[in-house]
Amino acid sequence: MTSTLGFAILAVLAxxxxxxxxxxxxxxxxxxxxxxxxxxxxxTDLQKLxxxxxxxxxxxxxxxxxxxxxxxxxxEGRVALREWVTEPARARPERDELVLKTYASWLADPAEVAxxxxxxxxxxxxxxxxxxxxxxxxxxxxATGEPAFGSYATLWCGLSYERHRAAWCRWMIEQLGAGA
Amino acid sequence: MTSTLGFAILAVLAxxxxxxxxxxxxxxxxxxxxxxxxxxxxxTDLQKLxxxxxxxxxxxxxxxxxxxxxxxxxxEGRVALREWVTEPARARPERDELVLKTYASWLADPAEVAxxxxxxxxxxxxxxxxxxxxxxxxxxxxATGEPAFGSYATLWCGLSYERHRAAWCRWMIEQLGAGA
DNA sequence: TGCCGCATGTAACGTGTTACATGATTCC
DNA sequence: GGAATCATGTAACACGTTACATGCGGCA
Numbered sequence: 253m254t255s256t257l258g259f260a261i262l263a264v265l266a267x268x269x270x271x272x273x274x275x276x277x278x279x280x281x282x283x284x285x286x287x288x289x290x291x292x293x294x295x296t297d298l299q300k301l302x303x304x305x306x307x308x309x310x311x312x313x314x315x316x317x318x319x320x321x322x323x324x325x326x327x328e329g330r331v332a333l334r335e336w337v338t339e340p341a342r343a344r345p346e347r348d349e350l351v352l353k354t355y356a357s358w359l360a361d362p363a364e365v366a367x368x369x370x371x372x373x374x375x376x377x378x379x380x381x382x383x384x385x386x387x388x389x390x391x392x393x394x395a396t397g398e399p400a401f402g403s404y405a406t407l408w409c410g411l412s413y414e415r416h417r418a419a420w421c422r423w424m425i426e427q428l429g430a431g432a
Numbered sequence: 433m434t435s436t437l438g439f440a441i442l443a444v445l446a447x448x449x450x451x452x453x454x455x456x457x458x459x460x461x462x463x464x465x466x467x468x469x470x471x472x473x474x475x476t477d478l479q480k481l482x483x484x485x486x487x488x489x490x491x492x493x494x495x496x497x498x499x500x501x502x503x504x505x506x507x508e509g510r511v512a513l514r515e516w517v518t519e520p521a522r523a524r525p526e527r528d529e530l531v532l533k534t535y536a537s538w539l540a541d542p543a544e545v546a547x548x549x550x551x552x553x554x555x556x557x558x559x560x561x562x563x564x565x566x567x568x569x570x571x572x573x574x575a576t577g578e579p580a581f582g583s584y585a586t587l588w589c590g591l592s593y594e595r596h597r598a599a600w601c602r603w604m605i606e607q608l609g610a611g612a
Numbered sequence: 613t614g615c616c617g618c619a620t621g622t623a624a625c626g627t628g629t630t631a632c633a634t635g636a637t638t639c640c
Numbered sequence: 641g642g643a644a645t646c647a648t649g650t651a652a653c654a655c656g657t658t659a660c661a662t663g664c665g666g667c668a
Contacts, residue, residue, distance in 0.1 A: 255655075256529055263536040273619050286531035293656065295621060315664040316619035330539070337536050338544040340551065341529040345628090349436055349521040351466035351589055355582040356443040356517050359510070362576045364518040371520065396542045396608055402535040405607070409531055409600050416596035420589050427585070428576055435627075453647050473628060475649060495636040496647035525656090 254304065254332065257297050260287040262306060262325060262333040267399055269310075269324040272298055282382065285410055298323060306332055354424070366428040373421035376414045383411040434484065434512065437477050440467040442486060442505060442513040447579055449490075449504040452478055462562065465590055478503060486512055534604070546608040553601035556594045563591040 254262075264270065264278050275298075276291040278284055289297075301307045306329035314320030325333070350372060357365045386407055394400035434442075444450065444458050455478075456471040458464055469477075481487045486509035494500030505513070530552060537545045566587055574580035 256527075256532070257655085259536070260532055263532060266536060266539060271619070272621095276619095281525075286526050286528045286535070288525040288527070290657065291619090292621080292623095292658085313664095314619070315617080315666090316621095317663045318620050319664085320619065333536060334539045337533050337540040338548060340548065341533060344527065344529065345461075345468040346466050347436075347468070347524065348466045349524065351586050352436070352440055352443060353517050353521060354585045354589065355466065356439075356446060356513060357585065358577055358579050358581045359446060359514045360517040365576075368518060368520065393607065396545075397538055399538050401538045401607075405534045405537065405604060406531050408603060409534065412596045412600050416592045420592050423588060424585060427573065427581075437627085451647070452649095470629065471647090472630085472649080472651095479649095493636095494647070495638085495645080496649095497633095497635045498648050499636085500647065 254301070254306070254336075255297065257287070257289055257293065258301055258306075259333060259336050260289070261294065261297060261301065262329055263402075265307060265323060265325050266330065266333060269322050271320055271322055275323075282379075286406055301329070305329075362428040366425050369421045369424045369428070373418055373425070376418040376421065379414045380411065380418065383407060383414065387411065434481070434486070434516075435477065437467070437469055437473065438481055438486075439513060439516050440464075440469070441474065441477060441481065442509055443582075445487060445503060445505045446510065446513060449502050451500055451502055455503075462559075466586055481509070485509075542608040546605050549601045549604045549608070553598055553605070556598040556601065559594045560591065560598065563587060563594065567591065 260279065261275060264275055270278070272291060272295050275294050276289070279287060279289045279294065281288065298307065302309070305326055307323045308326055309321040309323045312320040312322055350368075353365075353368070387404075390400070390404055394404050440459065441455060444455055450458070452471060452475050455474050456469070459467060459469045459474065461468065478487065482489070485506055487503045488506055489501040489503045492500040492502055530548075533545075533548070567584075570580070570584055574584050
């Protein structure tokens with residue numbers, strides 16, 4: 253059974269052949285802001301995909317003791333990815349440390365908690381600016397059949413998420429100030 | 433080193449003494465919508481907290497082969513929790529299967545992808561209704577020093593999140609319809 | 613020659629899920 | 641007497657992170 257990370261790898265490879273190293277770069281922040289992985293995990297998962305016949309590689313002469321392996325999708329890999337896309341997504345349990353801290357925030361000094369939220373707010377505002385810059389790079393919304401549609405749609409989601417989060421931080425800061 | 437789950441347990445116990453079973457119920461959906469755990473994990477973590485002197489229990493006669501253990505915070509546990517609250521939250525990597533599917537959605541049939549988002553939208557709308565009902569239960573916003581403030585603030589966050597998510601689903605459905 | 617970026621891989625550990633295992637109490 | 645709920649615990653496995661390990665190619 254292919255793991256979700258496996259499909260994430262296939263999704264990136266669907267846009268073009270890449271080495272494990274390139275995949276790692278693509279799946280690190282800020283590029284891969286919805287599924288991240290370390291190179292160690294990517295390499296081991298590539299070996300599983302290889303065994304399942306979903307990817308293959310061309311060995312190339314390059315740096316490192318083992319040279320360079322440029323992975324690409326097999327037709328089976330492309331089919332598996334396409335079928336996975338429309339299957340219902342398994343809900344992952346929400347685990348949010350900041351929300352948990354909020355739940356216990358009544359125990360702490362409101363001014364110190366507000367400090368925490370001011371830091372978070374600054375972070376979200378930075379990301380909003382970054383995402384807006386990226387969004388401005390698109391002249392129009394790409395059509396649903398174009399590879400760029402995936403990038404645009406995830407960017408829209410990320411931007412919406414950061415705005416929601418920023419609004420929550422502002423509300424918290426306001427509450428914590430008023431209660432002091 | 434106390435794990436995040438450990439602090440989640442302390443945060444629930446800060447509101448009153450509970451058994452492992454009660455904690456499991458409190459940390460399952462929909463109550464614990466920001467940190468969930470299974471009973472197996474909670475029991476093993478309680479044993480660590482016990483070893484660290486952050487919780488203690490009163491043995492009571494009750495059901496089960498081992499009877500009943502009602503856990504409560506020790507003064508050290510309360511201090512540890514309060515100190516943890518104002519420490520900066522470690523960012524967990526975002527891992528969102530639906531967003532990943534969206535990234536690869538250009539490969540699939542738009543009508544089938546739209547189906548996926550209609551299902552998701554229905555789910556979010558249900559949660560919004562549920563959270564709004566819970567919010568209506570509060571006459572006023574609790575003061576920051578009251579235990580209820582934590583519940584209200586997390587509810588606010590959850591509601592805001594579900595609305596953002598619903599808006600994204602609606603946008604996706606619109607795009608997928610227009611492109612067909 | 614020395615450092616940085618490219619490139620691949622393994623091992624140990626921590627966290628979380630699923631399944632296994634047991635048995636008392638309560639209500640019908 | 642039987643079933644549902646309350647109640648605690650262990651073991652095997654999956655997933656993810658951190659650290660360990662190696663070494664080529666290009667540039668200064």
